[in-house]
């Protein structure tokens with residue numbers, strides 16, 4: 001039996017009454033789906049969660065899978081930098097859950113998960129509780145806004161988009177660039193590593209420069225990067241910026257891109273459109289602050305965040321939390337050694353986790369994983385670059401397999417073709 005959104009809301013309406021704003025009111029103590037057999041509850045229907053839900057059902061259809069996701073559709077961050085540059089429609093980045101849930105008998109609940117009662121093995125949602133035998137958490141990231149003075153979590157992103165979760169924020173940044181005068185200044189800040197998508201900020205710089213070159217050639221993008229260097233594909237990015245956007249590492253006044261490393265934003269004045277790095281202030285027409293990051297909020301409420309108060313320590317073979325037995329954490333929120341916080345990595349972790357959740361539920365030994373990751377970045381509308389790696393677990397730690405990966409030899413049109421194939425395949429895999 002599967003429960004679609006309409007019948008789920010009907011069920012809530014019948015049993016609980018509808019609140020003033022049309023929001024179902026139901027006690028959190030209310031078990032909304034009484035459990036009959038073995039059940040896994042997957043939290044978060046993004047890059048990790050959709051794949052974990054699907055592969056558990058594919059590996060053992062006798063296990064019931066409930067996927068809890070707060071949004072109706074999923075909007076992909078990969079390829080959202082192209083939307084900002086006006087090279088892609090956000091609709092192409094948007095997938096629904098209908099086919100995935102129907103094809104694999106996954107029960108979908110649209111609700112926000114507010115906590116996990118690890119002792120009682122219950123996921124607490126805004127719609128009631130759901131019991132589980134094992135839970136898989138893939139909630140992505142949340143932001144450490146409090147590290148930037150003057151940043152108001154509610155109002156600042158309305159004026160200064162982060163666009164680091166795709167959706168309305170992506171469109172706001174795109175529209176601000178479109179509305180800017182030729183000759184304007186775009187300021188962008190990159191947080192200290194680790195953050196979601198290591199090459200993502202540098203692809204965004206390239207895409208904004210591409211937009212400026214073709215639409216507002218007298219303008220400039222000024223970048224403050226909190227890091228000492230670009231962690232991923234530095235040589236290729238800088239080569240591409242020099243080739244296409246007149247970038248000069250020695251003279252920031254030249255070209256469309258002025259890039260500064262070791263420059264960390266400490267303060268923002270959203271009204272005055274000004275940022276400050278403790279040494280100087282910079283006024284800009286459009287500002288894009290990518291805030292420092294941590295695990296998704298629910299990871300904190302579930303008690304699975306480690307001593308660093310940022311990310312979730314997990315067993316590297318099963319992705320079971322080191323702090324909450326029976327709860328597995330995958331994707332951006334988890335610590336997986338050198339694996340980047342990428343959609344590709346979340347997909348790979350989800351498959352390994354799904355397989356080992358099934359092994360554990362069938363009283364079998366977990367299987368040693370092997371992971372792969374490839375991250376493509378666009379430099380122009382036609383040329384892209386990539387970085388790839390293979391990972392394995394040795395003595396309980398995830399390590400890169402020596403000589404297994406590397407970066408693409410140069411900027412290339414073929415890499416852009418591969419990138420397009422990748423996004424099509426991965427979004428299809430998540431949505432069917």
Ligand SMILES: Cc1cc2nc3c(=O)[nH]c(=O)nc-3n(C[C@H](O)[C@H](O)[C@H](O)COP(=O)(O)OP(=O)(O)OC[C@H]3O[C@@H](n4cnc5c(N)ncnc54)[C@H](O)[C@@H]3O)c2cc1C
Nearest residue numbers: 044046047048070077078113140197331332341342343344
């Ligand atoms: C600009 C940009 C470009 C990128 N480009 C690439 C790329 O080219 N290649 C690549 O591999 N990666 C890329 N990434 C990284 C990629 O987006 C993430 O690594 C990936 O989304 C992580 O997957 P996840 O499952 O951890 O989180 P997500 O995919 O964000 O999924 C989390 C889901 O959980 C839901 N959720 C969260 N909390 C709750 C809750 N309490 N209750 C219910 N639901 C909840 C959210 O609504 C969301 O649907 C990019 C990121 C950015 C920002």
